[in-house]
Amino acid sequence: MEPIRKHRGVVAPLHRENIDTDQIIPKQHLKRIERTGFGQFLFSDWRYHPDGSHREDFVLNHEHFRNATILVAGKNFGCGSSREHAAWALGEFGFRVILAPSFADIFRNNAGNNGLLVIELSDSVIEPIAEHADKHRPYHLTVDLEQQTIIDDYGLSVTFEVEPYRRHRLLHGLDEIGMTLVHEADIARYEAQHQVAER
Amino acid sequence: MQTPKTLFEKVWDSHVVRAPEGEPALLYIDLHLVHEVTSPQAFEGLRLANRKVRRPDLTFATIDHNVPTTSDERFQIKDQIAAQQIATLRKNCEASGIPLFDIGSGRQGIVHVIGPELGLTQPGMTIVCGDSHTSTHGAFGALAFGIGTSEVEQVLATQCVSQKKPRSMRISATGKLPEGTTSKDLILEIIRRLGTDGGTGYVIEYAGEVVRSLTMEERMTMCNMSIECGARAGMIAPDDTTFAYMEGRPYAPKGSELNKAVSLWRQLGSDDGATFDREIIIDGATLEPIVTWGTNPGMSVPVTASVPNPEDARNPSERAAMLSALEYMGLKAGTRIEDVSVDRVFIGSCTNGRLEDLRAAAKVMRGHRVQPGVAVLVVPGSEAVKQAAEQEGLDRIFKEAGAQWREPGCSMCLGMNPDILAPKQRCASTSNRNFEGRQGRGGRTHLVSPATAAAAAVAGRFVDVRGWEYRK
Numbered sequence: 001m002e003p004i005r006k007h008r009g010v011v012a013p014l015h016r017e018n019i020d021t022d023q024i025i026p027k028q029h030l031k032r033i034e035r036t037g038f039g040q041f042l043f044s045d046w047r048y049h050p051d052g053s054h055r056e057d058f059v060l061n062h063e064h065f066r067n068a069t070i071l072v073a074g075k076n077f078g079c080g081s082s083r084e085h086a087a088w089a090l091g092e093f094g095f096r097v098i099l100a101p102s103f104a105d106i107f108r109n110n111a112g113n114n115g116l117l118v119i120e121l122s123d124s125v126i127e128p129i130a131e132h133a134d135k136h137r138p139y140h141l142t143v144d145l146e147q148q149t150i151i152d153d154y155g156l157s158v159t160f161e162v163e164p165y166r167r168h169r170l171l172h173g174l175d176e177i178g179m180t181l182v183h184e185a186d187i188a189r190y191e192a193q194h195q196v197a198e199r
Numbered sequence: 200m201q202t203p204k205t206l207f208e209k210v211w212d213s214h215v216v217r218a219p220e221g222e223p224a225l226l227y228i229d230l231h232l233v234h235e236v237t238s239p240q241a242f243e244g245l246r247l248a249n250r251k252v253r254r255p256d257l258t259f260a261t262i263d264h265n266v267p268t269t270s271d272e273r274f275q276i277k278d279q280i281a282a283q284q285i286a287t288l289r290k291n292c293e294a295s296g297i298p299l300f301d302i303g304s305g306r307q308g309i310v311h312v313i314g315p316e317l318g319l320t321q322p323g324m325t326i327v328c329g330d331s332h333t334s335t336h337g338a339f340g341a342l343a344f345g346i347g348t349s350e351v352e353q354v355l356a357t358q359c360v361s362q363k364k365p366r367s368m369r370i371s372a373t374g375k376l377p378e379g380t381t382s383k384d385l386i387l388e389i390i391r392r393l394g395t396d397g398g399t400g401y402v403i404e405y406a407g408e409v410v411r412s413l414t415m416e417e418r419m420t421m422c423n424m425s426i427e428c429g430a431r432a433g434m435i436a437p438d439d440t441t442f443a444y445m446e447g448r449p450y451a452p453k454g455s456e457l458n459k460a461v462s463l464w465r466q467l468g469s470d471d472g473a474t475f476d477r478e479i480i481i482d483g484a485t486l487e488p489i490v491t492w493g494t495n496p497g498m499s500v501p502v503t504a505s506v507p508n509p510e511d512a513r514n515p516s517e518r519a520a521m522l523s524a525l526e527y528m529g530l531k532a533g534t535r536i537e538d539v540s541v542d543r544v545f546i547g548s549c550t551n552g553r554l555e556d557l558r559a560a561a562k563v564m565r566g567h568r569v570q571p572g573v574a575v576l577v578v579p580g581s582e583a584v585k586q587a588a589e590q591e592g593l594d595r596i597f598k599e600a601g602a603q604w605r606e607p608g609c610s611m612c613l614g615m616n617p618d619i620l621a622p623k624q625r626c627a628s629t630s631n632r633n634f635e636g637r638q639g640r641g642g643r644t645h646l647v648s649p650a651t652a653a654a655a656a657v658a659g660r661f662v663d664v665r666g667w668e669y670r671k
Binding site: 032050085181 | 213216217221222223225227236237239240243244248250253264265278280281283284287329330331345346347348349350352353356357358359361363365395396399400426429431495516519520523613614615622632634635636637640
C-alpha cells in the first residue's frame with residue numbers, strides 16, 4: 001500500500017449526495033479477477049455515452065479535472081454495495097484523497113485498505129471547497145496527514161480529524177493482514193479457549 | 200450484578216480477540232461466506248504473500264452473482280469474463296479446501312439464501328461475506344456484516360477482521376401488520392424515515408410485537424435491507440421461531456447438541472435494562488404497502504400516495520436530489536403511484552427470493568394473466584427453493600400466468616448476468632436497490648414486496664394489493 005503523508009493536488013467537485021458504489025463502478029465492470037484495470041470504468045455511466053464516447057457534461061471529462069487527485073462530494077459517499085472495486089477504480093484514476101461530509105462504513109474501510117485518505121468535513125467547509133473547485137480551475141489543495149491540515153492558495157486553512165490507527169496505517173502504508181498476523185498467538189489462544197472446533 | 204447487555208454487545212464481546220485502546224478491535228469470525236465476484240483478488244493476494252487460508256472449515260463458497268438463470272446457459276456461460284471468474288472460484292476453493300456449493304449441486308444459490316437454509320447461519324455467530332447484504336443473517340441473532348475484498352483476504356488469512364465497535368440502535372415495531380403489508384414494506388418505511396445514512400455507524404436491533412410475530416424468512420427480508428439505511432448490521436433476538444427453523448438443517452446441531460445450543464441461544468436476547476445509543480418506535484398497525492419512486496431506497500411512498508414534489512423538499516440538496524431522481528425515473532411530481540405503469544417485473548433476490556416470497560407472489564398471480572407487454576421474471580433464491588417451489592406447484596402458477604420461471608441466482612437484482620433492463624424500462628422489483636443503472640443502464644427500478652410486484656405484473660401498473668381479487 002502506497003503511504004500518504006502530504007499531498008498536493010487538483011480538486012474535482014461532484015455536487016451530489018449519496019453517491020453509491022454502483023455509480024462509482026457499475027456492475028458490468030466487476031467481472032475482472034485482478035485488482036487493476038478499473039480506473040477506466042470509474043463513474044462509467046456518468047462519464048461515457050452508451051457508445052463509449054465521453055460525456056461533455058461530466059466533471060471528470062473536463063480538461064481541468066482530468067488530472068484531479070482530490071475528490072469533493074456530498075454526504076454519505078460510497079453507500080450501497082461493498083465492492084472494493086470502487087476504491088480500486090478511484091485510486092487507479094489517480095485519486096488519493098476524498099472529502100465529504102460523511103462516508104458509508106464499508107467504503108471507508110475499503111478506502112483505508114487501499115491507501116485512499118477519506119476526510120470528513122462539515123458542510124460549511126465542504127461547500128466553499130466545492131465552489132472554489134468550480135471557480136478557480138484548476139483549484140489545488142494541500143492535504144497534510146501528519147499535521148492533519150488542509151490549505152489552499154487563497155487563505156483556506158482547516159484542520160481535520162482522523163482516527164489515530166487509520167492515520168498511522170496510511171502514513172506508513174501498512175497492510176492490515178500483516179498487522180493482524182503479528183497477533184497470531186492471540187488468535188490461536190482465542191480458538192483454543194472458545195473451542196472453535198473443525199466443522 | 201452484571202451490567203445489562205444488548206444482543207449486539209453479547210455477540211460482539213464474545214468474539215473479541217484483542218481490543219487495544221485506540222485501535223479497531225480484532226473480531227473472530229465463525230462463518231465466512233464467499234462468492235465469485237469479491238473473492239478472486241483476495242485469493243490472489245494470499246498467493247502473492249505466500250499465505251494460507253487459516254480455517255477452510257469455517258469458510259463456504261457458492262456461485263450467485265454472475266450465473267445466468269436459463270437452464271441451458273447456466274452450465275455454458277457465454278460471457279467469457281464471467282465464466283473466468285467462476286472458474287477462478289472453483290480453482291481457489293479446490294486449492295484451499297473450501298467447500299463449494301456449485302451450480303447443479305442442489306445447494307447452490309444466493310449466498311444469503313443458502314447460509315440460513317443449510318443451517319450454516321446460527322444464532323450468536325459472527326458472519327462475514329464480501330457482500331453488503333450479509334446483514335441478512337442477523338435475523339438469527341448473528342452479528343453479520345458485509346466486508347470489502349481486502350477484508351475478505353484478512354479473514355481468509357487470519358479468520359479475524361479488524362472492526363471499530365459500532366453504536367447500537369433499537370427499532371421497535373408495535374402492533375400488528377395490517378393484511379396485505381409485509382416485512383418488506385416495514386423495512387422500506389424504516390429506511391424512508393431514517394434516510395439512506397441514518398443507520399451509519401450503528402448496528403440495529405429490530406424488536407417489538409411485529410418483529411416477534413414474523414417468520415424467519417420475513418425477518419431475513421428486514422435484516423437484509425439494514426445496509427440500505429447505512430447500518431453496519433441488523434439483528435433480531437433468536438426465539439422459538441428461530442430454534443424451530445434450525446431443526447433438521449444439514450449444518451445445524453442435532454439432537455442433544457441442538458438442545459444444548461438452544462439453551463445458550465436463549466440467553467442472547469438483550470437484557471432488561473440494556474441501553475441503546477438510539478431508540479425508535481414505529482407503529483406497525485398503520486403501515487401501508489410501500490413503493491419507491493426515486494433512485495435510493497429511502498425515496499418511497501405508500502402505494503396509495505402520489506410522486507412527491509421537489510418543492511416540498513426540506514432543503515436545497517434534497518430538492519436537487521429529488522429533481523435528479525424524477526428526471527432519471529421519468530416521473531412527474533403529483534402522479535398517482537397507481538397510475539404508474541410497468542414494463543418488467545422481477546421477483547427474486549436475497550431480499551425476497553425465498554419460498555414464502557414465491558408463495559406470496561403466486562397467491563396473487565394464481566388464476567390471473569400477466570398484462571400483455573409486461574415481461575415477468577421469477578428467480579428462486581436457491582436450487583433448494585426452486586425444488587421446494589416446484590413441489591408445491593408454484594412454478595405452474597407463474598408459468599400459467601405468463602411469467603418466466605428461472606434458475607437460481609442474483610439475476611436482475613444487480614444485472615451482472617444477462618438479466619438486465621433496457622434503458623427507460625420500468626420495473627417493479629422485489630430486490631433491494633433502486634440506484635441509477637442498478638438493473639441495467641438507464642433502467643428504472645421501483646422496490647416493492649413480492650405481493651405488490653405480482654399485482655403489478657397482472658395489472659400492468661402499481662396497485663394496492665390490499666384490494667386484490669384472489670382467485671382459486
